[in-house]
Amino acid sequence: MSLDVNGVIYETDEEGYLANLNDWTMSIAKAQADKDGAELEDAHWEVIHFLREYYNEYQISPAVRILTKAIGKRLGSDKGNSKYLYELFPHGPAKQACKYAGLPKPTGCI
Amino acid sequence: MSVSKSFVCINRKAPYGTIYALEALEVVLIAGAFEQQVKLIFMDDGVYQLTRNQNPAGIGMKNFSKTFGALSDYDVDQIFVDSESLNLRGLDATDLQRLTHETNDAEERLSIKVVPRKELVDIIESADVLFNF
Amino acid sequence: MATLHTVNKSPFERNSLETCLSLCRFDASVLLIEDAVVGALQNTLISKQISEAVESGIRVFALNEDLEARGLPLSRLIEGITIVDYAGFVDLAAQNSKVQSWL
Numbered sequence: 001m002s003l004d005v006n007g008v009i010y011e012t013d014e015e016g017y018l019a020n021l022n023d024w025t026m027s028i029a030k031a032q033a034d035k036d037g038a039e040l041e042d043a044h045w046e047v048i049h050f051l052r053e054y055y056n057e058y059q060i061s062p063a064v065r066i067l068t069k070a071i072g073k074r075l076g077s078d079k080g081n082s083k084y085l086y087e088l089f090p091h092g093p094a095k096q097a098c099k100y101a102g103l104p105k106p107t108g109c110i
Numbered sequence: 111m112s113v114s115k116s117f118v119c120i121n122r123k124a125p126y127g128t129i130y131a132l133e134a135l136e137v138v139l140i141a142g143a144f145e146q147q148v149k150l151i152f153m154d155d156g157v158y159q160l161t162r163n164q165n166p167a168g169i170g171m172k173n174f175s176k177t178f179g180a181l182s183d184y185d186v187d188q189i190f191v192d193s194e195s196l197n198l199r200g201l202d203a204t205d206l207q208r209l210t211h212e213t214n215d216a217e218e219r220l221s222i223k224v225v226p227r228k229e230l231v232d233i234i235e236s237a238d239v240l241f242n243f
Numbered sequence: 244m245a246t247l248h249t250v251n252k253s254p255f256e257r258n259s260l261e262t263c264l265s266l267c268r269f270d271a272s273v274l275l276i277e278d279a280v281v282g283a284l285q286n287t288l289i290s291k292q293i294s295e296a297v298e299s300g301i302r303v304f305a306l307n308e309d310l311e312a313r314g315l316p317l318s319r320l321i322e323g324i325t326i327v328d329y330a331g332f333v334d335l336a337a338q339n340s341k342v343q344s345w346l
Contacts, residue, residue, distance in 0.1 A: 058180035059172055063143035066183045124253050126312050127278030155253050158281055161314035168308030168328075175314070199255065200286035200319065 005031045017099050024052075024102030032100050036091070040100070044088050046075065051101040061106040064094040117141050117148045118237035121156035125175065126166055131159050132174050134243035139177075142184030149237070150181075151230055153192035156243075157199060160191065160206045160222065175207065182211035187221045194227045244340030245270040251277040251346065254289040259345040261289070264296050272302040272335055274327070280309040283320045290321050297323035306332060 003010045003018075005027050011019035016032060018024060029048060033040050040048075050071060054062060062070060064082075072080015079085075085093035094106040119138050123130040141148045152160055164175040181187065189209065196202055202224075209221040234240065248271055254260035260282055263273060273296065275283055282289050283305040297303050303321075307328045310317060317326065327335065336342055 054180075057176065059174055059176045060139065060180055062180065062183065063139070065143060065145070066180075070183050123256075124278045124281055124313065126309070127251065127253070155256055155278070155281065158313055164312060164314035166312035169312045171312065198288050199281065200284040200290070205314075205316070 003028065003031060003035075015099075015105070017105055018102040021055075021102055021104075028102060029100040036096070038096075044097070044100070046079075047071065047085070047088060047093070047097050048101045050075065051097055051103060055101070055103050061098045061101075061103040062094065063106045064092060067094050067097075067106075114146055115238040116236060117146050117239045117241060118151060118234055119148060119241040119243065120151045120153070120234070121159060121243050122154040123243060124155040124158040125164070126169065126171055130243040131156070134241065135174055135177055137241055137243075138181070138186060139184060142181070142186045145185070148184075148186045149188040149190065149233060150186065151190045151192070151233060153195045153227070153230070155195075155199075157191055157195045157201060157206075160189075161201070162205065162207050178207060178209055181209065182221060187211035187219070189222045190230060190233055191222055191224045192227050192230060193224045196224065245272065245338075247271075247335050247339035247342045248273045249342060249344045250275055250279040250282075251344070253278040254282040255287075261292065263343075263345040264292055264301075267296065267301050269300050272304065272339060274332065274335060275303070275305040275309075275324075276332070277306075277309055280305050280313065280315065283310065283324050284315060285319050285321050293321050294323065297321070304331070304335065 001012045001014055003012050010023050010028060013019060018028065030040060051061065054070065068080055068082055068085060089096040098106055119134055121131065121134050125131040138148055138150065164173055166173055191206065206222060210218050211221050213219055248263050248267060250260045250263050250273065252259045260279060267273060282293065293303060303323065304325045304327045307326045
């Protein structure tokens with residue numbers, strides 16, 4: 001599968017996850033969100049950038065429970081809870097946000 | 111209702127030459143994500159998985175040694191390394207990564223313990239489930 | 244013409260390096276690659292045998308990319324072991340009449 005962003009074609013897997021991590025740009029994230037009918041605001045970007053930094057440091061996309069805990073630790077407990085994250089990413093915070101962040105599907109995600 | 115079991119994962123293979131080390135890490139992350147109690151043992155050539163300064167860019171592989179740093183987020187913070195295996199390979203504790211976790215009262219603790227081989231017996235016996243890689 | 248021997252398994256898990264060393268002619272070269280590079284460190288179960296091979300005139304090499312991948316300290320390699328990169332591997336293969344891979 002692939003994704004067309006302003007005429008440039010990017011390779012993705014069958015679920016729309018970007019094949020090459022280094023291809024990622026904010027425009028790609030926006031195009032992926034568009035496809036899902038979602039709009040990305042500052043709060044979404046904060047989580048997306050958090051995930052990219054997490055991946056850069058540890059080479060993994062964290063599972064949802066871990067993401068929630070890690071966000072609570074680093075961005076505050078008002079954000080480190082499932083209610084806040086599910087409101088931002090109703091398809092599952094780890095799954096959906098990782099997709100927009102250009103990362104692989106989280107480990108332990110069934 | 112969730113059931114929590116005690117898992118011990120025994121790692122005895124060097125990284126990169128075979129897929130065992132990476133597969134073990136995947137299993138541990140999944141167990142951790144599902145809130146199971148997981149302890150890790152590194153012995154024999156498995157001790158090479160924990161060395162500092164790994165850089166597999168030249169052999170075209172992902173540096174999964176960085177992922178050990180995320181284990182504390184998965185509440186995997188009991189990592190036992192067989193001291194005999196280190197000695198026989200010309201290594202000691204200072205050659206290994208410094209992995210830490212926080213206790214409930216926010217105190218930083220080391221996650222890796224180098225122990226004599228005979229102490230591994232009790233750790234293995236304490237497990238409900240054993241994973242071998 | 245001489246033979247290049249490559250070994251790719253850890254000497255602490257299999258005996259391929261030991262077998263290799265026992266069957267090397269005086270003019271042979273031995274190249275440690277993949278997991279076998281762990282045998283290049285000093286003070287291990289195999290280091291004495293490697294040092295003896297080096298003293299007998301056998302040339303012993305270790306592949307840099309595999310050493311780096313495993314974070315092995317280059318400052319603590321057995322004396323007499325030469326580090327080569329992939330290009331050096333190709334040179335060794337070309338300089339020798341044949342390659343014997345100990346798996």
